[in-house]
Amino acid sequence: MRAIQMRKIKERVVFASSLCKEYQIGDLIIPALRDLNLEVVESEFVSIYGPSGAGKTTLLNLIGGLDQPTSGEIVVFGHDLSTYDEDFLATFRSAYVGFVFQSYNLVSTLTALENVAFPMELAGWSEDRVKIRSEKLLRLLGLFHRANHFPGQLSGGEQQRVAFARALANDPPLILIDEPTGNLDMETGLEIVSILEKLKAKGKTIIVATHDERIIGLGNRTLYLRDGRIVAADE
Amino acid sequence: MSEIAFPVKDLMRRKFQTGLTIVGLTICTAATVFLILFGENIGFEIALVTGGKLTTGFSNIFSLFVFMVSLLNILVGALVTSFLVYLSMSERVRDIGVMKATGCLANVAFGYFLTELFIIVFIGCVAGTIIGVLMHFACVNSLNAFGFSISQRPLNLWTVLLIFFIFVVASHILGTQPIIKAIRVKTAEALSPLYSFGITSGEPGKPASSKLSLSLKVAYRALTRRKSATRRAIICLAAVLTLTTVTIAGGIIASQTTQGYVERAVGRDIVIVGHPDLTRHYVNLLSQFFEAKDTEPINYLDQRYRIPESLVSELSNISGVLKADPRLVFEETVYEVQGVIIDPEEPDQYVLVGDHRFGEALVIGVQPEHVINEWLVFGRYLNETDVYSAVIGDSLAFEMFADPEKQAVRVFEKKFEIVGVCLDPLNNGNVAYVPLNALSTLVNGQPNCNFLFLKIDPFRRLQVLAEIEKQVSEMVLEPVELNEVLGKHMDFLGYVWSFVMFLPLFSLVTAAFCLLSYMMLSITGQQREFGIMRALGAKPKVILKIVFTEALIITLISGAIGVFVGLFFTFVFLIPEPIISHLTLVSVAGWLLLALSFLCLSSLYPAMKVVKKSIAGVLSQP
Numbered sequence: 001m002r003a004i005q006m007r008k009i010k011e012r013v014v015f016a017s018s019l020c021k022e023y024q025i026g027d028l029i030i031p032a033l034r035d036l037n038l039e040v041v042e043s044e045f046v047s048i049y050g051p052s053g054a055g056k057t058t059l060l061n062l063i064g065g066l067d068q069p070t071s072g073e074i075v076v077f078g079h080d081l082s083t084y085d086e087d088f089l090a091t092f093r094s095a096y097v098g099f100v101f102q103s104y105n106l107v108s109t110l111t112a113l114e115n116v117a118f119p120m121e122l123a124g125w126s127e128d129r130v131k132i133r134s135e136k137l138l139r140l141l142g143l144f145h146r147a148n149h150f151p152g153q154l155s156g157g158e159q160q161r162v163a164f165a166r167a168l169a170n171d172p173p174l175i176l177i178d179e180p181t182g183n184l185d186m187e188t189g190l191e192i193v194s195i196l197e198k199l200k201a202k203g204k205t206i207i208v209a210t211h212d213e214r215i216i217g218l219g220n221r222t223l224y225l226r227d228g229r230i231v232a233a234d235e
Numbered sequence: 236m237s238e239i240a241f242p243v244k245d246l247m248r249r250k251f252q253t254g255l256t257i258v259g260l261t262i263c264t265a266a267t268v269f270l271i272l273f274g275e276n277i278g279f280e281i282a283l284v285t286g287g288k289l290t291t292g293f294s295n296i297f298s299l300f301v302f303m304v305s306l307l308n309i310l311v312g313a314l315v316t317s318f319l320v321y322l323s324m325s326e327r328v329r330d331i332g333v334m335k336a337t338g339c340l341a342n343v344a345f346g347y348f349l350t351e352l353f354i355i356v357f358i359g360c361v362a363g364t365i366i367g368v369l370m371h372f373a374c375v376n377s378l379n380a381f382g383f384s385i386s387q388r389p390l391n392l393w394t395v396l397l398i399f400f401i402f403v404v405a406s407h408i409l410g411t412q413p414i415i416k417a418i419r420v421k422t423a424e425a426l427s428p429l430y431s432f433g434i435t436s437g438e439p440g441k442p443a444s445s446k447l448s449l450s451l452k453v454a455y456r457a458l459t460r461r462k463s464a465t466r467r468a469i470i471c472l473a474a475v476l477t478l479t480t481v482t483i484a485g486g487i488i489a490s491q492t493t494q495g496y497v498e499r500a501v502g503r504d505i506v507i508v509g510h511p512d513l514t515r516h517y518v519n520l521l522s523q524f525f526e527a528k529d530t531e532p533i534n535y536l537d538q539r540y541r542i543p544e545s546l547v548s549e550l551s552n553i554s555g556v557l558k559a560d561p562r563l564v565f566e567e568t569v570y571e572v573q574g575v576i577i578d579p580e581e582p583d584q585y586v587l588v589g590d591h592r593f594g595e596a597l598v599i600g601v602q603p604e605h606v607i608n609e610w611l612v613f614g615r616y617l618n619e620t621d622v623y624s625a626v627i628g629d630s631l632a633f634e635m636f637a638d639p640e641k642q643a644v645r646v647f648e649k650k651f652e653i654v655g656v657c658l659d660p661l662n663n664g665n666v667a668y669v670p671l672n673a674l675s676t677l678v679n680g681q682p683n684c685n686f687l688f689l690k691i692d693p694f695r696r697l698q699v700l701a702e703i704e705k706q707v708s709e710m711v712l713e714p715v716e717l718n719e720v721l722g723k724h725m726d727f728l729g730y731v732w733s734f735v736m737f738l739p740l741f742s743l744v745t746a747a748f749c750l751l752s753y754m755m756l757s758i759t760g761q762q763r764e765f766g767i768m769r770a771l772g773a774k775p776k777v778i779l780k781i782v783f784t785e786a787l788i789i790t791l792i793s794g795a796i797g798v799f800v801g802l803f804f805t806f807v808f809l810i811p812e813p814i815i816s817h818l819t820l821v822s823v824a825g826w827l828l829l830a831l832s833f834l835c836l837s838s839l840y841p842a843m844k845v846v847k848k849s850i851a852g853v854l855s856q857p
Contacts, residue, residue, distance in 0.1 A: 066770055067851035087774050094772025105767045105854065109460040110453065119771045121449045150460065
């Protein structure tokens with residue numbers, strides 16, 4: 001009874017209802033998500049898995065406001081993302097969401113330190129605060145000695161860790177992670193799993209698309225996505 | 236796949252990049268074809284309009300201007316093509332890596348991309364040549380419809396073919412370099428998601444100054460990391476801006492300088508006093524610069540045309556007459572006298588310079604200390620101690636002398652050493668100024684004059700003119716103001732420059748299109764990075780600021796180089812002795828600033844297109 005009460009007072013972070021997303025390539029319309037319903041609450045760790053093309057990345061993009069649904073509703077932290085303009089969505093992402101992309105997506109012309117500092121500078125943090133936090137995050141992830149290296153000078157695992165540091169820069173309440181170990185070897189993959197465990201322990205809301213069973217095992221909830229639909233959910 | 240099928244399909248699949256490269260090349264070729272055909276037509280028209288009128292020195296300025304602009308345009312065209320190919324190849328390195336990884340030999344891959352280059356260059360050059368020719372005909376017809384009279388000359392097919400050939404060859408030579416460079420990238424590097432063509436990978440980055448604003452920091456990093464692309468962009472734009480500077484600054488300065496030369500040569504607020512027959516004749520000779528008229532021969536040395544010294548003295552003393560310049564003017568055959576100089580190859584020997592040519596010229600005896608004109612003189616002007624020295628007009632110097640300042644001119648069997656050459660519209664530059672005393676002695680042994688030039692106070696013009704008329708009323712003499720003639724000179728030069736100034740207009744449009752093409756390809760190359768920044772919370776205006784800052788930095792650096800080189804070309808080759816007022820400087824600076832701002836702002840268009848794209852769409856691209 002006590003546990004149920006605790007869960008009830010947790011804020012609803014993501015709410016998706018009848019969510020559809022279609023892509024048009026020439027005359028061909030490809031459905032990526034079909035009538036998807038989803039609810040994620042504060043501090044939850046949700047793992048999404050499924051075959052390639054199931055719609056995992058599309059779902060993360062819609063939750064993060066990177067894309068607009070074709071139909072349906074997507075509400076994140078109380079904001080119906082389909083109703084806002086690009087400026088608001090940019091502010092929303094800056095304040096609420098941290099992204100870790102599958103292919104790291106670091107800005108190749110900025111150093112590791114500058115990549116981490118970038119979201120904070122966008123948010124208008126003071127110079128000193130940006131410097132202190134960027135260095136702290138790189139130290140935390142064991143990359144301070146690589147602070148002035150450019151992405152092209154870092155290994156895949158190091159780039160992924162910089163991407164995590166960047167996602168945590170603004171201390172966002174929601175972290176979206178797409179295939180974090182997809183391009184990494186076993187050992188580096190373990191480092192990433194360890195980072196995710198720490199984030200979970202900190203109480204961050206995490207939604208991660210993955211095929212990695214070590215990460216799936218970390219989740220409070222696991223969703224199996226196929227052909228744009230949630231076909232199974234385990235708690 | 237066949238060696239033709241792959242490149243054709245590949246180009247068709249990449250419509251945007253292919254289209255931009257072709258459009259860029261088309262514009263450059265079209266602009267060059269147009270400039271040269273139109274310039275040739277204008278040059279011909281200038282010759283028609285000014286034939287036998289404009290002095291040789293002035294004609295040289297116009298033709299040099301058209302020549303320099305055309306030459307620069309060819310250079311710009313080749314550089315722009317090379318740069319566009321470089322940018323498109325930077326996006327193909329991964330594809331080349333994939334081809335090589337799947338067993339395609341490097342030389343086969345090179346063959347594919349060389350074929351692509353050939354297709355692009357051929358289409359661009361053919362389209363550009365056709366459009367350039369059509370633009371030329373359309374422009375000539377439009378100008379004629381607006382009241383100009385430009386004769387439509389038959390198309391010079393050889394010129395057109397030559398330009399086409401130059402562009403095809405130059406584009407291939409410069410366009411092959413980035414292909415070779417891209418083919419040489421190691422397969423493993425090319426396939427690595429970490430590798431970016433043109434991005435330096437050696438040293439870790441020095442921390443960018445934290446004092447810089449975010450957009451400046453990101454723009455600075457993007458430019459310094461893409462050293463190769465930035466360097467090429469700066470070279471390309473510097474060439475474009477050199478062309479723009481030569482056309483804008485050179486055009487304005489040349490226009491104002493030629494007008495300044497004329498104003499100094501004719502003089503402002505000048506009244507000539509002489510017999511009506513003589514003043515009419517003199518004004519006709521002065522007007523030959525803008526309207527050719529046959530003048531009846533006249534005996535200048537007739538005694539009735541002489542002005543008594545007492546009258547010269549009285550007119551000089553009128554209040555409001557600032558300076559009086561008595562002259563003895565007559566038409567006479569003058570002869571080239573060979574000069575003797577030390578042989579440059581064998582210093583102990585002498586060689587003769589020149590020939591024994593002769594021609595009709597206006598010989599003018601002046602008192603050097605009283606001369607009111609301020610001609611542009613190469614060499615020096617006469618001074619009080621000169622006895623048998625002469626300054627000759629530019630046409631006489633160019634047409635009758637090999638090395639004027641080493642030679643002499645013979646008048647009445649007397650040799651006058653040439654000390655300088657002046658730009659003078661009088662009698663189309665066929666003039667010789669010699670000391671009055673020496674000339675009078677040769678003519679009749681007495682110092683005498685048949686013209687009196689008076690510089691008057693413009694604020695007391697009417698009063699002074701009335702006083703002059705009063706003084707000369709008892710004699711058969713009349714005062715004639717030269718301001719009206721000077722005004723006609725200015726109008727004529729303005730008319731000629733109105734033709735020539737079409738060239739800067741078109742070169743500026745070319746420059747803008749080139750920059751726009753560069754920015755479009757450059758921003759397309761960076762759109763993934765902009766997508767990442769947007770995903771991290773960067774608003775569209777932040778991206779626009781970054782792009783604008785990048786464009787501003789590139790424009791300022793290339794602008795500084797381009798403006799400097801352009802002004803160097805202008806002042807060293809085009810107008811060695813410019814006449815520049817504060818207004819000219821302000822006007823040149825204003826136009827250049829406008830051109831640079833226009834170029835900078837044009838970069839925002841492709842950036843605005845990029846920020847409108849879906850972030851997810853941009854990030855999903857490989």
